Every structure is written in C-alpha cells, then in structure tokens.
Amino acid sequence: MQKAVAITEQPVSVSVPVGYSFTLRCRAQGRTSLQYQWFCLPPRLWQGEPVIVLNPSEQWVEVGQPLQLQCAAIGVPAPSYQWYRNGNLLEQQKRKKLWITHTKVSDSGTYLCCASNSHGEHWTNAVDVHIGTCGSGRFFATDKIALLVGNNCYQHHPNLMAPVRDVFELSRLLEHLGFQVVSLLDLNKAEMATAVSRFLQLLGKGVYAIFYYAGHGYEHLGRNYMVPVDAPQPYAPENCISVQRILQKMQQQQTALNIILLDTCRKWYEPLPPSSPGLDVPRAGGRSEDAEAYELQDGEFSSGIFMKYLKKHILQEKKVTHMLEDVLEDIGRDPLVAGKQVMEIKHTLKEARSLTDPICPSRAATEHWGYSQKLPSKTMTFPCGVRVELHFLRLFSNLMFVCAKPQLPLAHITDPQLLLRQLTPEITKESM
Template sequence: MEEWKRSIGTLNEEVLIKLSNMLDNSTYIESTTCSLQVLSAAGSPGRSLLAWLAERSCSLDFLLHCLRKMDHQEAVQFLTTAVAEQIQITVQPESQQAAPGSRVVLTCRASGPPGLSYQWFKGKQETGNSSELVLCSLSPAHQGHYICRINHGEKFAFSQWAHVRLVGCAGSSCSSSLFPGSVSGLHIIQQPQSQAASEGDTLILECTVQANPPAQYEWYHNKVLMPQHKTHSLRIPCVTTAQRGEYRCKVFNLYHEIWSNTATVTVGPGSVTDASWVEVDRVIIFLLSTATDKVALLIGNMNYLYHTQLCAPISDVHELTNLLRQMDFKVVSLLDLNWQEMHSAVTEFLLLLDKGVYGLLYFAGHGYENFGNSFMVPIDAPVSYMSEHCLCVQNILTKMQEKQTGLNVFLLDMCRKRNPYDDVIVRPGLLKVTANIVFGYATCVDAEAYEVKREDVSNGIFISFLKRHVCEDEKVTVMLDRVAEDMGRCVITRGRQALELRSNLSERRSLTDKIQATDCSASSSARNLQWAIAHVLPESLYLQFDCGVKIQLGFAAEFSNVMVIYSRILDKPEEIISCSAQLTDFPEDVDIDLKKSNQESLVEAGCLLLIKEELPSPEAHSLYTRIRSLQRLKRDLTFTVCLHYTYSNMDEEVQERQQVTVGKPLVSKLNLHEARPSHGCSASSSFSLDSFNIPGCSSFAEEPSPSGPASNTWSHYAPSGGASFTDGPLASSRIANVPEETDSPGISDNPRSLVASKSLPHSKVNDSNYKFSDMYNFHSY
C-alpha cells in the first residue's frame, strides 16, 4: 500500500507520543542492557528510537515489521489504525502558468479514513469544495496563490501552495511574450515522485517541463547541489542508505526559474526479511552507546629526581582536563607522583569504576615498552629503573575489566623504546574479550615522543593535535584516526613520531556519549561522593586582627594536587597607611617555592597556566602563593598569616600573626602517600593490584578531618545552591579546570573571580612554530 511507503517522519506528534509511550513500557526495551532515556530531552527511549529511524528515512512498513518482530501487538494495532486514520496528501496542487481565456485545473488528492472533504482557498476566500479546482476563462482576477484543506472531523491537513499566473497578455499584471506565436516561461508537466528503493537498486527521478527558451536542470539532495546531474532525469545506479533523503529539481532558462516538488526517497534492505531486523538490532546497539558514568585519571610527571626534566605535562594535563570536563567526565588531575602515589591514585581510580562506566587514563611523562607491555615511570624511579619501579598499564586494564566498564581508553603520551635494564617479562592477568578497549599511543613501538619547548608554555606533540579532535562526536577510534592524520602532515614529526592506535572496539562508543539518566544507585552515589571529596577547597576565611585590619583568604584549584592561596585586605583603619598579609610557616610535606610565594601576580607565583583578566584595585590588592604536592600532606594544612602594617605617625613596621588551619584540601584527603592493602606481590608483576577489589580500602571513604574553621565534612561541601553531587559532575562553576574563589555569600560585597583558564590557541601548533632545536625527548638513556 502506498501509505506504508511513507517515512516514519510523516507521523504526527500525537501518534509519535502514544507510540513512544508504548515502546517505553514494552518488554523488549526493558530487557535491554542499558537505559536509553538519556538520549532524549523528554527522557523517552522509545521516542529516541523513532527519531533515529525517522532521521534515516525508514518507512512505516519497516517500522511495522520491527514492531511485529518485537511481538508488540498493541503497538502494531495502534500504528495500523493511526496510518489508516491519518490524512496524507498523495497529489499536491502544482503552480501553473496559462494564457488568458484558457482553462486551468488544480488537483489535490489525499489518503486516509473514509469521508474526506476538500476546501480550496485563494487567500482567505473559499473557492471550491472538491478534489479538483477548475478555473475557466482565465483572467487577471484568477491570478494568485491557492491552497487546499482536507478535512475529516476535527482532523485536517493543508496542501502546499500553488501559484496561478497569466502569461502572454497585455497589462502590467501579465508577462509579455518574447517569442511570437509561443508562450515564454516554464511549466513542469511531470514532477519527481517519492519512492522506496532497496540497497543495490537503480534510483530514477524524472522532472519533465515545457519551456521556452529551453530549460536547464539542477538536482539537489537534502538541499545540497548535485553538480554531476544536469538533465531532466536523475539516475543513480546501485543506491545505498547514503542516498536516502529529499530530492528537488531546479529548472530555469534565460527568463524564468521554478522548483519541482520534493520527492522523498527511502532506501532499505533488499526485502523486509530478517535482514531488516538486523538493522533494528544495529539501531538498538547504537542507542545503547551510553555511559553509566565517565571518569578520568590524568597524571603528568615532570620533575624527575634522576632523569631528564620535562616541561609539557603540566600544560597537557591542564588542557585535556578542561576538554574532558566539557564532556561530563569526572577528572582527577595530578602532577609529579612517585611510585607509591601513582599506585594509590590508580587504586582510587579503579574504585570509581563500575558496570557501564567509561574509564580513561592519560599519562604524560617518561615511559618504556618491553615485550608488549607499557610502563609508566614515577618521578622517584632510580637511574636504572625496571618494571618493579614502574606501573604496568596492562595490569591496570585487567583490573578495569573486572569492573565491567563500558569503555576503557588509555592515552599514553610517553616513549615506547626498549628498556635495556629490564629483562623481566611481566605477565598481566588474562584479558577478557570485551571489545571495548582503545589504546592511543603518542608514538610507535621503539620510538620516542617529543614536546615543544617555548618561552611561555610547552605542549607535547600528541596533545597539540589531540585537543583539535577529542571533543568531536565520533567513535573514539575515528577521532584518534583524525589525530594520526594531522600528526602525519606535520613536517617536523614526520618520520620521527606517529600516533599508533590499538583497539578492539566494536560498538560506536564516543567520549561525548551521554551519561545514562537512571535512578541514583548506591554505587553511583558513592562514586560521586568519592570524586567530590577529592575536589573540595577550603572555604574563604575572614581574619580580624587586633589593629582593626580585616583579611580574606581565598583558595583556588589549579590541579587536583595544586592549590593557590591568595590574601586580600578587605578593611583597615584610616590611621594605617600601608599593610600586607603574607603566608609563612607551611608544613614540610607540601612543596612551596619560597622565592615565588606571596607574589603580586599569578605568573610571579608560578602559575604559568593562569592569567589575571584585570589588575586588582588598590582596595583589593592580593598576594598569591602556590602550593604543590598536596598528595603528600600527612595532616591538616596549617600555616601562619603574618600581617605587616605601618601607622601614619610611626616609621616602624608592626607585625601581627595568626595561625590558620584549613583541613586537608583537594586530593590530600586521599592519603595517596600511604600504602594500600595488598595480599602479596607476584615476582612477574610490576606491582600488586589485589587491593583494588577490597571494599573499604579507599581513602575516599574516610571522614575528613574536622579540625580547623574550614572543616571538610560532607555538609561543608554540599552546596546550598541546590547542586547535587549525585547528579554527575560538580556544579557548572567547578566543571572547568580554572581556579575558583570560595567566597561565602553576604560577607564580601563584591567578590572577584580569581583567574581565568588559559587555552593555547590553535595557531600555536602550526608547523611554522616548531623548530627541531626546541624539541626534547620525553625519555632518553
């Protein structure tokens, strides 16, 4: 039947809503392995499925077949009735041109329930009530636009507009004849017709016209010109699904132009057989490409104790963190970890994983590859390091698979040369056949990875190209292929560094996939809580000194283990002519460059990635101190605020001191410096990961220290503004990897944003900006 060849997209909104509700409640949808609700704004997996099919111009007949295969009798009956009752225009009225006194017939026909009635209108005036409108003795009064309304009870449908125009007559309202004895103009006498084709068929669309002068033709597919087709007949042999969509023909001569009606072409399997159901399975699999959550661990090692210092990891981790957070990843970003800290960080990362979660591990630093296994080198690795001093990536993958993750992505920005000091053959656990693993290596086997060193900031070659494509809504492997192509076009790396992709990914998994909107499970709540605890900053503090000076202390996160503290004078008595607040007496656990502490700008404080948008006013003058290696903090962070001030009638400077305790900020709560429980270590393994499955071994679950005025309890960082950690990433203000003030509302009248993130412009990775003399190996022997 003709009506069943129509596209699913022709169904009206009411029918689509009812049908999607039936699909949502069907046994088939409920038995799938993953909820589809996240794919639709309305939260309907059935509606998402219908929309997906409609976008591909699948026919109603194909949908009916799918419903029968699902044995959804209620939906089959409803769709059959809806199609029978839906008004569908089968013949549209066509615009026409004719000479005065001639006869013009406009035709409109529709299918649907019995008893359809027709109404013709010229503007707002009703001019007829049958399927054909006959205009006799055509005159200037007949010129204009006509439309037909088809009715059945309260339901109705309108045709397209048809323009009737006089030609060859005298007067301003008629077109003059340029050729004696003939009519000048265009008239389509055969419109291209909508049709359904099977893959491999030959598609033929015809558009026949009467034209004087002769006509030329242009065919358009989905509003895009098809320059190779310039005749009245469009012929495409061996069609595929790529030829689905809408076709129109533009006909023109020296004086006129006219467009044909739209012809909709659907392309499906050769016949409605089991092959059709295979397509439905593909649809379901595509729609199931959603994540229950997305978490990422990013490690950048630069300041090695016994090996070449690196520059790029700080910038690479910073930029990738920002990009991943834009895609709703929960990101932990860490700089300069020793072996114990890397081991503990990976342990915590594995505890964030669960069934269906997307897990991503990025490492930038020294590395090597032996016997097919990749090893990440900690900053405390000895000169002649071996596998026992490093972390084996394949061991981590084995443990990730035990979590039944939905996607496992490893981006390894390190060298892969053979380590001559290491003859031990590490034997990781057997990998499961999961078809969801992707390895993106910055370089090939037995090759080095490079970074570009510049005055302001350095980037690794890999990230320079990865950041162009990582946010694209493409299958992960497709995205990395584009990165590899770009790297291959870079002159200075050609023949020296090339991305290598290893994958067994069978489904269309993308880093941009939505997170499944399901009821908050216990594991999801724990995962959000674990992640949130590692990203809590102390609240702003307000110190009142005996001299009357009021000081604000603000805190900002540069990385998960790097924090910036600023001191700002909020108020001072008039008799004090100058004052400043400096921070001193920090614990030995953390890393602070005393020469760069208490600086007037972020750059002077060592925050090369952060810039101040505008200089602070004299009333809000600030000093900045950058604290690194928070993962080594063994107790609450305590320091002294030393206030220096001078009275107007005194030459001597006066000092006041106050000790401040702010708890354990950011990742310091995880106690990464502590060894995790272990049940033994195999001699053939670089380290034991047995503890990864031990419930309760994570420091995430530990209660934060209650000491200090900024006690980091759960109530401390549950925002009053209504944001919930169980809904995914933190509130939008904390998603970007930019420092953020934690001002308490009502205390400061005009709180300022501390800094903005600095993203390297795309132009900075052009070939012309690279010089080989500026390049350094990530790893050398």
C-alpha cells in the same frame, strides 16, 4: 504429509580421554534451508528438568517505545515460563517472550525468567533494562569516570614541562563531556598505585572509563611502564607501574568503553601486544624508536604535541577511534614531529561509541569522584588592624593554590606588604 523437518542422521555417543578432540554429526532434511544448533546438557543423567538455552540480553529503550526480552529452555514436559522484575513476579508475563508495548521509566530494572516443569526449575541470567530519554542515539554511558596523572618533577630523571598543562586542559575538556575527573600531579609509586586502585573501584557496568598519563615511560619485554617521580635510575619494572596490569583490571569491570591514553615517549621500542578480544581500548601515545625519551612542545609554555591536537578533536561527536585517527593525522603533518615521534592507536572497538554519548544512570549515583567539597574563603584580621581576604583555588585534585588580597589599608599604615608563609592549622582543617 511430509514433515517440515526430518532427522536423517543422529549423533552417536563417543568416549574419549580428557584433552582429546571428537566429532559429532547430525543431518536433517526440510522444505527450506535448515539451521543447526547444538546443546550440551549437564554430564549427569538428565531427568527432563528445564535447561536454559537462551538468556535475555541487556536493553536500552526510549520512553514510549516497545520492550522485548526473550528466553528459551528445553525440558520434558515442556517448561512453563514466569518473568520477574527486581525480584517481583510479573503476573501477565508468562511466555518465552516478554513484551511491553509502551514502556515507562518505572519499567526500568533487573529482569530474569524462571523456566519450570514437574522435574524442577532453572533461572536465566539477570539483565538490566534501561528506560529513559537519552536521545535517539543508540549508545550511552551509565557514568563517565576519568583519572589523569601528570608527572613533571622527577627526583632521578629529567624534569618535564608539558604534563602539568596537558592534565589541566584535558580535565576541563572531559568535565565538559560529563566526566567525573580526578587530576593528579607528581605522584610517587605508592601514590600512583593508590590512585589507580581507587579509580578501578568506581568502574562498573556501562561506564565510560578514561585513564590518561603524561610523563616518563618505557617499554620492556613488550610491556609498557609509567615512571613515578621517585623511581631510581635506571628504569626497572619493580619501580614503575605496569600499563597492561591496569588495562587488565579495567577489562574485568564490565565497562562499556575503556580508553587508555599514554602521552609519553617510551625509551625502548617493541611492538605492543594486541588488546584482549572484546575489550574496547584505544591507546595513544608518542614514541621514538631506539632513542632516549624526550618532550616536544610547540612553544615553551604550550601543551605537548599530542594534547595540542587532541583538544582540537575530542569534543567532536564521532566514534572515539575516528576521533583519535584525526589526531594521528594532524600530528603526522606537524613539522615538529615529522621523523621524531609516531603516535599509535590499538583498539578492538566495534561499536560506534563516542565520548559525547549521553549519561543514563542505571543505578543509584556512585560515590563522587572528583571535587566533592566547595573550597572555603576566609578573612583574617591582624593585630595591626589590617584585614586580608584568603581564597583557595584547586586546579588539580592534589594541588591547591592560596590567593591573598589585602583590603583597603588603614590610614596609619604605609607601604603594606603581604607574605604568605604557611597555612595555620585552623585554615588547613577548614579547607580539608
């Protein structure tokens, strides 16, 4: 009887200098169409010990649905398999394929498989399995983290008006979507670097991350820079914050979705370099070709043009790139922008991820990012007998408003006036 597959041409050993290319060839015959898979074994002499050729992949599964993980190894003799969850041996899982017919929440964890024979053992990569009730959608985040920076009051450049309102409005919208948000105003270079560093530390596998900047910016040699409030004239890279550097570090965190929104007009025009392969980064921003940076608002106290249309679409349940394309179309139709600013989107997002995707934590809760403490209120009694209620309101993460309300005045006091000059050390300590 003819074999199902017969090798008709074997590869031949070759020796080439380092850096040179080579070609290996094999051919086979079979009853049906064939598929080929090459394997590269370790350079030392192989003794038959297991070599992993297929690692399991991360899985998200609804409660009650089946779970399948698969691994494969080659070895002589043929390896045996043993699966582990969170370091604990699974007695009934001793095959290449791990199969659980009806999953439970307790089946969540980190899985890996050991392939062994008489010559040794090798382990697959560890993968996370998430079992939850995150709805029937295919995608979800393990967490949602956002950093918003708006620079308005510059020491050496024209002041802006829109960033303060834009940051405030975007922070409220992102909180509605489940993001932990830190919103900061008027940062110098050191403060911007510290905020970005803290933001990057909290990113991790499966996280949806958003970085938003509104303020002055410029482009130099294909790189985009954000301008801190203390940057001197003229613009120079050493006095500013590189967007590409933030992008690169976000990429290293294994996040599920990275979004950088640059709501800024860049002073010099050069095409943006393409995003790194596999990195899901929509980037949006305004620019004016061969023109000075300027600010466009639809009214003196309104949002900037970009935010005007972003807040119209951001809560919609659709792929994030499609949402941004809707924003782009609306901006293109706005008469205030036509011929003056052009929004651009750069992305490599292939999956249909949306900002409305649910959150299913895969590990212990991360350190809180955002408002971690409730602000106090305080009633003060002055020597004259007047009582004043003090209330504290945090509209931004680094800016606190103090409201003072006098209680009913005493009979012997007429025309009372309240002037809030400076917080006392006692109140300042309590409000931290």
